[in-house]
Amino acid sequence: ATFGLYFPRKEYTENVYIDQPAGTPLLRIHALRDSHGEVAHFHLCQNLIVSRARSHENHWFQIREKTGLLYLSKSLDREDFNTLTVGNWMPLSKVMLYVFLSSHPFQGKECDSTTLTMVLFSLINATAPACSSLTARQLCFTEMDLSFHIKENKPPGTFHQLQLPSVHHLCQNLSISYKLLAAEGLPFRYNDNTTGVSVTQRLDREERERYELIAKCTVREGLREMQVEVPFLVNVLDEDDSPPFLPNGTDTADAVVEFNRKEGTVLATLTVYDADTTPIYPLESSRKKYTGTIITDDPWISETFRVEHIFDEIHFSPNGSQVRGTQHEYKLVLNKSISVTERRSFQLDVLVNDTEFHGPERSVMLHFNVSILPVSIQFPNTTYQFTVNRNAERFAQIGKICIENCMKFRGVNITYKLLSPNVSCYPVSILPGREGKWGSLYVNDSSVLRRPECKEIQYTIQATDKQSRKHTKTFLTIVLEGALLKKEEDCPDSCAVSKHRAECEECGGLGVLTGRCQWRQGSGRGITTNYSTCTPSIKTCPDGTCDVIERRDPAVCPQDCTSGNIIGGHGKGTGNLGIKSGHGICYCFPRQNCYCEKDDIKEQLCDEVCKTVI
């Protein structure tokens, strides 16, 4: 580091009273060194920031360049006080000063050093209090916490003075002495003569990052003795002085690409530890400090894979006390979807580099054994056979068509097609299921089902992978069965309209499998997902998802698909579609409202006769 002097605190505070004489010492500031031989020079920027907004030229405060003692160079009288507090709304007026630090004497006005600390003076609208009116707490310590930070691996030095210069100056007849408790065996020392506290050796954050001591103060006034104890904390600041290492020596992982070939898939993860901390804020700069690069000349590999780096804070316990460290995770991720025909295996190396560590072991190599297996597009059994009732209505769901392992596929888009048979009977169609995994067979033309000449229909199904154009075929047999039922009159198009079990089960509607709607009897307790309702098929409606076939016509299953109003106690489904849960019986008028209500007219009302018995 070129410039290593630093302040062990970010902020100092002290009170300033009206008419305190010029020359009153206020506050002592310390600096710590980066290397031996550095000398600290303190300097004030000639800008006072008043009530944190207005700036003002500083006429009152001075600092001793060598010792860091801040003192009043000019008494602050009532007029000055008024000037400085004008427009101040705060209950407490504060002025702020910046103290700068340099390793060489300051020349002229220099306010641009990056090493600065802030001094806040509270302006008290009164003359300095008499020593006798101050409490022991006020005589011994300021309101600020005694909390410091010291960088690891730096030379020892004095970083604080316990005695308050202003009190010492004001109350010379009082005896105020200090002690540092709980410091035995710790690298800190208190000097009785100067009341200075120093760190006695280089600290190592990876050994211990926090020291908790107690500062004790004793005030003696004649025979009276008062004591105050406050916590004295030292935090050790981290620098990058540890190399990355592998937990249990693991530097290799297997990455297999088979059914899941989608872009963004995480194939494998390897972990690297580091005893140093890594701030997650700002995130991007920390990512840049700790890099993970794929080592390859093959453009296909660099296009197809990427490495994602995440890191998290973990704890180490080197010798009983906990210190923070970092766990870095490097994930091998697919950068694009891989074709089903691809077959390769190779070793992919990732170089992890701790760029701010200045030792020889700043990097580790991670190895991923990548195997890309081809997958075949084929049907599991040679033929499909489905039986369809002749009374089924349009949009009745017959079954699913699925190639081998179709549910395991991701990033593979299969289209299913029915190749038309040579006969005129053509009642069914196919639609793609979710993510192109399967095909849903449904009745497209119910009039064909009723025709006596159609009995058994042969289709050929073709499944095609969109990307590779690979395809496979199989046969499908549709067997029509059942006697034709007489159609009830005055039945609605949609099962969902029926409110009672009787009217539900005697009518048909769009999507029914056997000519009649089905009644689902709910549990009937409060607002439940298991509400009572009338549906074309209990298996598919309501099941909480508005599938591709239900989506074709709002009359099929409004319970899953409605986007209209639902009147009565209910909960809406995902994406505001359908009724997820309802109160009592839910029924719907397609393209209009749905209603969920309790059917309570079960008990006979007490009529005039029953009232007059008593």
Next chain:
Amino acid sequence: LAGPPSPPGQDPHGWRVPVDCVRANELCAVEPSCSSRYRTLRQCLAGRDRNTMLANKECQAALEVLQESPLYDCRCKRGMKKELQCLQIYWSIHLGLTEGEEFYEASPYEPVTSRLSDIFRLASIFSGMDPAATSKSNHCLDAAKACNLNDNCKRLRSGYISTCSKEISATEHCSRRKCHKALRQFFDRVPSEYTYRLLFCSCKDQACAERRRQTIVPSCSYEDKEKPNCLDLRNTCRTDHLCRSRLADFHTNCQASFQYLTSCPGDNYQACLGSYAGLIGFDMTPNYIDANTTSITISPWCSCKGSGNMEEECEKFLRDFTENPCLRNAIQAFGNGTDVNLSP
């Protein structure tokens, strides 16, 4: 050329009576010297850090002239018309004056002069229904009932509740942005005698405390998949003028101080509770972390994990929420219906 802009009003002691920044901006605009300096300063601040700005003579001159203008001491009112515009004007000057990296920033809002007792007086009107039952009743439930009896409160409350609990898709649980907006409307437009009762009701059992925790629909407005680092969250908040102002207001009014009996600045509970409620609906939205009835712990949705060398600063920031005696005393005082008595 005209002299410095005439002060908008001065009280007999020569102290400038504050104007809001929108008005101050209008006053500055009609003064050629003021408006040109203001333009210069805004150009100075655009894309430059404070130190480079102060080094520039022209910028410094602009700053000095503006110190005498009403823009300098201008403030904004919470929920005023053109609040955002007012805050933009405020920060356009103040960002250049403070370090920007300051731990506590001064509030751009006018100080709160009303006291909690003003709220209690109004609250007693609708809580007087059944005085015998108050000892065992659920105060948070009572607060919800009281809100439902007021058309404005009921409308805006059901507004934010339905917005915040509307599921968008299987992956997106709700629209956080819309939920925050609806919450801000509720807390800006409903009088505090209703909103404070909902937020700060006192509880003796867990059901009540859970209702209190649920007031802001935390599943949408508060919780998130991951907990960001608090300093990162503060940084996000500071990029937005409104959030930055509300956070500065919270720090001004709730910063614990030994100098006061109640630990609150000026012993003003009302100001602290108001600036707490003002944070709801922003990135820094605070809430009760659990349904504990005996100890109240408040926190924004963040942690100090991963702070690196800034851990001390991060914890100090978080403690102003989690272990703040001023905030805790203010909430408890509201729940108990007690306020500090101050002579006028």
